[in-house]
Amino acid sequence: MPASQYDFATIEPKWQRFWEENQTFRAAGPGEEGFDPSKPKYYVLIEFPYPSGEGLHVGHPRSYTALDVVARKRRMEGFNVLYPIGWDAFGLPTENYAIKTGRHPRDVTRENVVNYRRQLQRLGFSFDWSREVNTTDPDYYRWTQWIFLKLWENGLAYKAEIPINWCTSCKVGLANEEVVGGQCERCGGEVVRRMRSQWMLRITEYAERLLNDLNTVDFLEKIKMQQRNWIGRSTGAEVEFPIVGVSDRSMRVFTTRPDTLFGVTYMVLAPEHALVGELMDRCENADEVRAYVEAAGRKSDFERTEVAKEVTGVEMKGVRAFNPAAKTEVPVWVADYVLISYGTGAIMAVPGHDERDWRFARKYDLPIVEVISGGNIEEAAFVEIEDGMLVNSGPLDGLRPDQAIVKMTEIVESEGYGKASVQYRLRDWVFSRQKYWGEPIPMVNCPACGWVPVPEEELPLVLPEVERYQTTGTGESPLSLIEDWVKTRCPKCDGPATRETDTMPNWAGSSWYFLRYCDPANDAALADREALDYWTPVDWYNGGME
Ligand SMILES: [Zn+2]
Ligand SMILES: [Zn+2]
Incomplete structure (x- = not known):
């Protein structure tokens, strides 16, 4: 036809x-x-x-x-x-x-x-x-809220202080991709990093299972690969570097290369690391460090790590860390190429065998020590180490790097300054938005009881009517302006309490x-x-x- x-x-x-x-x-x-x-x-x-x-x-x-x-x-x-x-x-x-x-x-x-x-x-x-x-539909999101309460009951939903990119002119949080040269992509306004308390979902609790269960599902291989990279499992060791002269402070780092511990010549803290503030009064150049931290706060993670032409940093003069393996003291630097959101927010720097550390050490005239032979560390970091052999490393001398990783991890554990550890690139999920059009998070904050869930029988917690739909000038959700909705009674003690005004993300x-x-x-x-x-x-x- x-x-x-x-x-x-x-x-x-x-x-x-x-x-x-x-x-x-x-x-x-x-x-x-x-x-x-x-x-x-x-x-x-x-x-x-x-x-x-x-x-x-x-x-x-x-x-x-x-x-x-x-x-x-x-x-x-x-x-x-x-x-x-x-x-x-x-x-x-x-x-x-x-x-x-x-x-x-x-x-x-x-x-x-x-x-x-x-x-x-x-x-x-x-x-x-x-x-x-x-x-x-409230009959639908009633159950989305119910699932949130189950996550909370099981310790899988929690509040945490998270750095966000904040446009001082639009007064909204921005994704990393929306920050260009420290400015807001939409309006050109100045962007600063702000700490904000956000609801988080503990998806990292399932990292190992997500990874293992990929073997049981019928996905395309490239999707499995993408998932594995996203989870980003790496094995190594956590090591504590005590701060010299401060008995209760230490820098905890995670390294996939404990074999290079004898090559550590300096330590680096992310600008947002709590230790930076805590050690400031011992720091001889506190003003300089503060200025650096502030400047770093105006950059996005992407700018700091992906597009940075040059690594920058500032030494915390007067602050030193103790390398528990080599038994040496090393200087402590603050540098924005280390991100608070990745690992522990602190690293041990091994310029002899890491390219970025090498460039940093060259720029600031820090010592570069060879601990794996086979390259020329005067010219470049030696990273193709498969055929190398440990040198200048006490009990590790003469071992291959793979053997030295095993041996050093044993030493770290037996001497009590660290432990074998697995880390994931996967981060917990930021589950808060300061927006109107989402499911209200069914939690109440009571001055006496802390966070208390809205009772299940009161679900759905219906999205209230508002006059305006935009985020407020202080960066809160428009729900925060509805006083008679925000003010409520604590479901536990019946005292005065306030509702969470963040809503859930699109997903x-x-x-x-x-x-x-x-x-x-x-x-x-x-x-x-x-x-x-x-x-x-x-x-x-x-x-x-x-
Ligand atoms: Zn803006
Ligand atoms: Zn209460």
């Missing part, structure tokens, strides 16, 4: 109406009408869309069509197929639109969803529309939607156990690589 004779304007609406009226693609799980236990189940999942004001873009139908083919084929093969759809609707684009127009993000979202639904239905996808979920609601699809109307649990056991795991997922 020539294409011109296919009367899509008549045929497609006819069948789309038929599918809708007959609920042709409705999936029935255990206990639901029409459930056929003799059929094997098949769960097909797409990354659910963010309903933006622009409507669908061509990338949406691309992946939905691929899985629609899979879903239809499996149905014809006799499977009980679940192919659901929903909306990942909290987050920035809608919020920015609301700030600009003054319209409530909820109303904007509702309109966008209507448009998306219309477009998707016209494309004829075989979604089970009876299971539609929306992360901004809170979208990290568990595949569970809710199994039982989307449940008001007693995030999903019924039997439904979860029946439908999960997902058999075929198509979405972002992460």
Whole structure:
């Protein structure tokens, strides 16, 4: 049949109406009408869309069509197929639109969803529309909040002081990529680093399991590789370097190369390290150090480590650390190439065998000691050490580096100044946003009891109405301005208390939607156990690589 004779304007609406009226693609799980236990189940999942004001873009139908083919084929093969759809609707684009127009993000979202639904239905996808979920629906985010409370109960949610990039003119926190040359990419205003108390999720607790379980899943190899790099496991040793003359202070470092401990000629603290402040009164050039720390505070991590043409630093004159292996005293420097957010925020510098340390030592005229023979440390750091041999290293002399790592770790442990250790690049997840359009974090701060969870039976903690949707001039969420919402009673002691005004990040609601699809109307649990056991795991997922 020539294409011109296919009367899509008549045929497609006819069948789309038929599918809708007959609920042709409705999936029935255990206990639901029409459930056929003799059929094997098949769960097909797409990354659910963010309903933006622009409507669908061509990338949406691309992946939905691929899985629609899979879903239809499996149905014809006799499977009980679940192919659901929903909306990942909290987050920035809608919020920015609301700030600009003054319209409530909820109303904007509702309109966008209507448009998306219309477009998707016209494309004829075989979604089970009876299971539609929306992360901004209080009946949905009630369970997102409930999950947060479970994380809190199990010690996996906590508060911590985290440095953020702060635009002094826009008065918002910025991502590293939004800071250019110490200035805000949007407005050119000055950006400073600020410490702010944020909710964190302890995902590092699962680093080892995430890594090991990659061996059990059927992912593309390049995705597994990406995941392994993201987790970034490294083995080595933690070593304590006491501060000379200060009995209760020491610098703790993590090194993957304990074999080079005898080559340490100086130590470096990140500018934000607590010891910098604590040792300031022993420091002969405190003004100089303070000025350096302040200047470093105006740079992003990216600028400090990736684009820096030259390493910079300042010595804390009068402060020295004791190298417990070589039994020598070494100077202590502050340098912004060391990040507080990575490792312990302090390093032992081995300029003979690390390129960056070598450049730094050359620039500031610090000693460079060879501890692995085979290179020429006068010309460059010697890092291709596979064939090298330990020298100038006491009990390690004559060993190969791999042997020396094992032996030095034993010595560190037996002499009691450190231990073997595993570290991950993976960081805990910053779970606070100072924004309006997100799930309120269901926690109350009581002067007497500390942080107290909102009782489960009071969930959902509904997002209150506000006059303006932007972050306040002090960098707080707009929720902080609603006094009668913020002021509350402590659920534990009934004393006066205040609510958390931060909201959750975009990925809170979208990290568990595949569970809710199994039982989307449940008001007693995030999903019924039997439904979860029946439908999960997902058999075929198509979405972002992460
Ligand atoms: Zn700005
Ligand atoms: Zn209390």
